Amino acid sequence: xxxxxxxxxxxxxxxxxxxxxxxxxxxxxxxxxxxxxxxxxxxxxxxxxxxxxxxxxxxxxxxxxxxxxxxxxxxxxxxxxxxxxxxxxxxxxxxxxxxxxxxxxxxxxxxxxxxxxxxxxxxxxxxxxxxxxxxxxxxxxxxxxxxxxxxxxxxxxxxxxxxxxxxxxxxxxxxxxxxxxxxxxxxxxxxxxxxxxxxxxxxxxxxxxxxxxxxxxxxxxxxxxxxxxxxxxxxxxxxxxxxxxxxxxxxxxxxxxxxxxxxxxxxxxxxxxxxxxxxxxxxxxxxxxxxxxxxxxxxxxxxxxx
Amino acid sequence: xxxxxxxxxxxxxxxxxxxxxxxxxxxxxxxxxxxxxxxxxxxxxxxxxxxxxxxxxxxxxxxxxxxxxxxxxxxxxxxxxxxxxxxxxxxxxxxxxxxxxxxxxxxxxxxxxxxxxxxxxxxxxxxxxxxxxxxxxxxxxxxxxxxxxxxxxxxxxxxxxxxxxxxxxxxxxxxxxxxxxxxxxxxxxxxxxxxxxxxxxxxxxxxxxxxxxxxxxxxxxxxxxxxxxxxxxxxxxxxxxxxxxxxxxxxxxxxxxxxxxxxxxxxxxxxxxxxxxxxxxxxxxxxxxxxxxxxxxxxxxxxxxxxxxxxxxxxxxx
Numbered sequence: 001x002x003x004x005x006x007x008x009x010x011x012x013x014x015x016x017x018x019x020x021x022x023x024x025x026x027x028x029x030x031x032x033x034x035x036x037x038x039x040x041x042x043x044x045x046x047x048x049x050x051x052x053x054x055x056x057x058x059x060x061x062x063x064x065x066x067x068x069x070x071x072x073x074x075x076x077x078x079x080x081x082x083x084x085x086x087x088x089x090x091x092x093x094x095x096x097x098x099x100x101x102x103x104x105x106x107x108x109x110x111x112x113x114x115x116x117x118x119x120x121x122x123x124x125x126x127x128x129x130x131x132x133x134x135x136x137x138x139x140x141x142x143x144x145x146x147x148x149x150x151x152x153x154x155x156x157x158x159x160x161x162x163x164x165x166x167x168x169x170x171x172x173x174x175x176x177x178x179x180x181x182x183x184x185x186x187x188x189x190x191x192x193x194x195x196x197x198x199x200x201x202x203x204x205x206x207x208x209x210x211x212x213x214x215x216x217x218x219x220x221x222x223x224x225x226x227x228x229x230x231x232x233x234x235x236x237x238x239x240x241x242x243x244x245x246x247x248x249x250x251x252x253x254x255x256x257x258x259x260x261x262x263x264x265x266x267x268x269x270x271x272x273x274x275x276x277x278x279x280x281x282x283x284x285x286x287x288x289x290x291x292x293x294x295x296x297x298x299x300x301x302x303x304x305x306x
Numbered sequence: 307x308x309x310x311x312x313x314x315x316x317x318x319x320x321x322x323x324x325x326x327x328x329x330x331x332x333x334x335x336x337x338x339x340x341x342x343x344x345x346x347x348x349x350x351x352x353x354x355x356x357x358x359x360x361x362x363x364x365x366x367x368x369x370x371x372x373x374x375x376x377x378x379x380x381x382x383x384x385x386x387x388x389x390x391x392x393x394x395x396x397x398x399x400x401x402x403x404x405x406x407x408x409x410x411x412x413x414x415x416x417x418x419x420x421x422x423x424x425x426x427x428x429x430x431x432x433x434x435x436x437x438x439x440x441x442x443x444x445x446x447x448x449x450x451x452x453x454x455x456x457x458x459x460x461x462x463x464x465x466x467x468x469x470x471x472x473x474x475x476x477x478x479x480x481x482x483x484x485x486x487x488x489x490x491x492x493x494x495x496x497x498x499x500x501x502x503x504x505x506x507x508x509x510x511x512x513x514x515x516x517x518x519x520x521x522x523x524x525x526x527x528x529x530x531x532x533x534x535x536x537x538x539x540x541x542x543x544x545x546x547x548x549x550x551x552x553x554x555x556x557x558x559x560x561x562x563x564x565x566x567x568x569x570x571x572x573x574x575x576x577x578x579x580x581x582x583x584x585x586x587x588x589x590x591x592x593x594x595x596x597x598x599x600x601x602x603x604x605x606x607x608x609x610x611x612x613x614x615x616x617x618x619x620x621x622x623x624x
Contacts, residue, residue, distance in 0.1 A: 139320070139324065140324070142317075142321055142324070143321060143324035143325055143328060144328075146321045146322070146324070146325045146600050146603060146604050147325065147328075147558075147596070147599075147600050147603070148557075148558035148559070148561045148562035148599060148600070148603055149558065149562060150562035150563070150565065150566075151561065151562050151565070151580075151596055151599050151600070154565070154580070154584055154596075155329065155332050155333070155592065155596050156332060157584075158584050158587065158589075158592060159332040159333060159335050160335070231450075231451065235453050238453060239453065239455065239565075239566045242455055242566050242569070242570075243565065243566055243569065243581055243584060244581075244584065244585050245584055258455070258456060258459065261459075262459075267463070267466060268459070268463065270463055270467070273456070273459050273460065273463055274460070276456075277452075277453065277456030277459070277460070280451075280453050280456065281448075281451050281452050281453070281456070282451075284450075284451035284453075285447065285448065285451035288447065288450060288451055289447065
């Protein structure tokens with residue numbers, strides 16, 4: 001059992017007590033609780049881990065060079081040599097799916113780490129400091145939320161020109177507003193709690209209070225947010241790739257592989273469509289379910305209701 | 307209520323204004339000379355200095371940035387929305403020509419998503435953890451993860467594979483040829499609807515399950531009402547409120563999602579125009595289309611908020 005903290009009124013998600021974070025024993029306990037309560041999520045966590053491992057070790061696992069054409073086996077359906085078939089210039093689809101995952105996951109991870117984190121820190125500051133700063137921050141976040149996220153990402157990707165970092169920035173900016181809103185509400189409710197007031201009374205600086213007293217409580221909601229954002233980021237990244245503003249070919253990504261499959265004339269070969277899309281679906285599914293599991297584990301109010 | 311509507315509209319105006327500034331700044335930091343985009347690298351180097359200045363002035367790009375911005379606002383106010391770099395067509399004409407198809411897809415997808423998602427959510431909430439519930443939840447989790455454009459590509463492939471069917475490729479208006487028009491929009495609408503329905507079913511389920519536990523529902527049961535009536539007449543109206551809000555938020559999903567989905571189906575709607583603008587780096591078309599999409603999104607969410615306030619008498623807006 002994870003220890004219950006007495007601040008259960010905070011936000012939608014139970015914040016971790018500071019002591020729970022520092023101890024690795026508690027973390028191990030947490031993983032056990034997670035697995036016992038959510039066997040389904042635990043299973044998908046293993047799947048997610050496997051997907052990440054495969055993409056990380058791509059150079060050792062991929063059977064062929066993802067960029068090397070082989071004109072003897074152009075547009076061949078799956079065979080014993082090429083499990084996922086080959087594309088129009090004879091590149092091995094399986095290898096490209098593996099390497100594609102590498103770029104797609106890299107972009108999504110970094111984008112979430114940058115976007116969700118900066119949004120969350122911003123939300124924390126804006127919630128705790130309040131006043132004019134909060135007012136202005138809220139308006140800017142509203143402006144960002146007025147864009148459907150893929151459209152904002154497209155505009156940014158177009159503005160900065162094609163490249164891996166452009167895509168990362170484009171996806172990251174769409175994530176900022178969510179962190180800003182959710183963590184702000186957590187910070188707002190923590191602001192009035194006795195121990196924070198006590199810190200203020202003994203003269204701790206604003207920065208110190210935010211870093212040492214508010215921040216640790218925001219870790220749990222941040223984790224849930226970040227896991228769910230991973231799935232969204234992967235979908236946005238592949239949509240950008242599909243629309244030709246993602247990472248440019250020849251580097252394979254799941255999105256640009258699907259876009260390239262359309263270049264082969266009127267009817268794309270089924271294996272060029274099915275496998276990259278299946279990879280997206282499986283990965284997003286895994287991250288979403290892991291996110292659900294983390295939320296259930298961290299939020300006692302949701303326990304038993306699902 | 308009137309005051310609330312006015313205030314909501316005021317904030318909406320402010321948001322639209324902020325959005326226009328963000329778009330304008332983004333479209334002006336575009337790397338490279340816009341003339342390179344128009345003439346290509348080779349054509350660009352062949353132009354003389356005077357020609358370049360002439361074209362820049364003609365495109366309105368040589369004026370100072372704030373002047374350009376004010377001109378753009380004026381352009382929007384007059385409903386012209388600027389001209390394409392490459393085609394002799396104003397963006398307003400482009401929207402009039404291609405917009406209806408995308409609007410039909412959007413509206414049909416919202417209707418379908420309610421038809422699909424709501425019953426599933428209700429059944430799940432009434433019989434939690436039944437086979438029906440688990441199946442429904444499996445599919446809603448699955449469809450949250452399936453990218454719409456891929457589902458679209460699969461549908462196009464499968465219908466060709468098994469039925470030898472290919473949807474028409476030309477844009478036809480609803481009034482000219484309803485059947486062809488329907489064949490064009492049904493695919494994208496279904497794909498977008500399935501994605502939304504997954505969210506709606508989840509939300510309807512959890513919201514209804516919460517409401518069903520409330521005292522007034524127990525009272526309704528205690529006085530001997532049919533279970534069907536208790537759910538439909540007493541619990542459902544209140545459970546629907548969060549679903550309405552969600553449906554408004556999901557409009558972002560529809561507006562943005564329609565761009566890759568229209569490409570997957572080859573439907574010549576506004577999403578395809580946006581795709582073309584991005585590929586051609588046509589900043590005027592992009593600037594105005596992004597603005598229109600965001601405007602539609604903001605307006606729909608204002609409407610949703612007002613609907614919400616109107617449906618829920620418990621809320622008093624000061």
